Amino acid sequence: MAIGTWLTTERGRAATLVVPPFVYALLLLAIPVGAVILFSFWTQDFMTVDRTFTLDNYREIATTPVYGLLLRRSLFVSGTVTIVTVLLAYPIAYFVSFHVPAHRKSLWLFLITIPFWTSYLIRVFLWKVILGYNGVINSGLQGLGIIDEPLTFILYNVNAVIITLAHAFAPFAILPIFVALEKIDRSLLEASQDLGETRLTTFLRVTLPLSMPGLVAAVLIVFIPTIGDYVTPELMGGAGGKLIANMIQTQFLQLNNAPLGAALALVAMVSVTAISLVFILLNRRWLRGR
């Protein structure tokens, strides 16, 4: 009974299929996360890392106000981006699913993914061109005589970060909502109207509850990665628009304090996970309660 015969059994074949991606995931996900966790309990001692186990990093994060401020600001920005993105994505997904003829739907989805053809960085720079002091919006509005002075609240602050991120994540929100809407049996909508509901009440009683899985997916898909984004706040946020991810990057790369950066990263990760879980649980409860 060699390994050769075991490989031909049901379990053996399953294992052969699973092992390569499992190893891949282990190398690229579990090990780095493990390393981050480990680092967060060490301390930086000028050029070397002191490997004695300590909670000093967490103590510092808890006692230094700037970290809390950045974390709260990050959660606020991610939360706002999520709400804005999902609110804007829902009508688009609804339109494509319900009003675009079936043979045009794939074309529409294709058009929605066009922003991905250019690099993320270039799109961020394009927003700079649009929102800038002498940018498209300001010179346009000035040319029309609507404003005298260029608007300053649209670049190098939190607003600019929110606008840019909401645009960047729009397709990620549109697609899951679209899929959920596509799965709704259209006769359910007719049934609702047949039973006396208007189009609006049909939407509230049938379409919206049935599209909740897509909405939940969209919220999580937008909320979770935006916490970790540091490119957009770096380029668009100015001094007042820096987020927790920028601080993590600074700790790792500029201040050469990997252990503190690791601890910050973990705190951010745990916060996001906690908020997401609460959101999912609330949502489940709300859906079941109906």
Place this chain on the structure above:
Amino acid sequence: MTRPLIHLESIHKYYGDYHALRGIDLDIRPGEFFSLLGPSGCGKTTLLRTIAGFEDVSSGNMFIDGRDMKRVPANQRPTNMVFQSYAIFPHLTVAENVGFGLRRDPRPKAEKAKAVEEALEMVGLRGYGKRAAHALSGGQRQRVALARALILKPKVLLLDEPLSALDKKMREQMQVELIRLQRSVGITFILVTHDQEEALVMSDRIAVMFEGEIGQMADPETLYRRPNSRRVAEFIGKMNILPGHVTEGGPGVTVDVAGLGRAEVATEQAPGGVVAGDTAVGIRPETLAILFEGEETTRRVVEGVVDEVVYYGDMTYYDVRVDGVPEPLNISMKNLIGRPVLDVGTRTRVAWDERSLVVLAR
């Protein structure tokens, strides 16, 4: 006749260039079980959906209970529908599904809950209220859909092929239950079906539709015994169609039937009207009879050869080739005691009756 509950006047419906309904005139009486029967694509579902208000009509008038339905949306019509897919809301329980249309009902909550329970009991689903809708079987979904529509006490209940998704046994059971239900609630039912047997079993009256038009509208017996055209005759049950030639004269109609000979028929045996000249003559398989050895008859007799035998247990279906008849005659015989099942190739006599002929308009 009492005032019709539903009155349709030359209803036309176009989808772009496609002419889906071509001038439908229809009166449906209160309390009637009415069926729209036809092959797929004949417009029967479109007609039902225009009555429900899901489709606009391109031209024509529609009155329900004396009220003009022009620009009245589906949610304000006194009709409710049982959908082909049942359209049970998957995110709601059975009770919430049944009570869906009661939201605007001013009655207190407890009374509405009681109404839901009563509706469930009426369709035989007592105690199912708390179940999740997505966990129901096909037959149960159908019952929920019925309860959900009937709880609103509509003037008309529209049923879009409600039994087509069920297996044969369940279908036959539901047919009986639907008839019983319709009699007890007294609501007008309009059933769309492509199953002629279902329509015959359940309906007070049937409209047979072809290509956007009503081919014939009558009670089941008239439809079966006196079809007014060849396509109706062929759609409803089995019918032997023979070439014939009408020579007018006398009080009745004289027709030469290929292979069978000259026959005198009453004018009501030509419901589509009589025109002298070539025509088609129909005769049902069960009105023909094989004469087994020793049997005699006063009816007319032709000779033939058994071409095909299909044994069904209670019945045997024969194809008998008769000289002068282009297609073998289809004959169905009850397997009574002492009757043999004939072999292919047997020479036999076939009895037929002038009274069972139908002269079909071309």
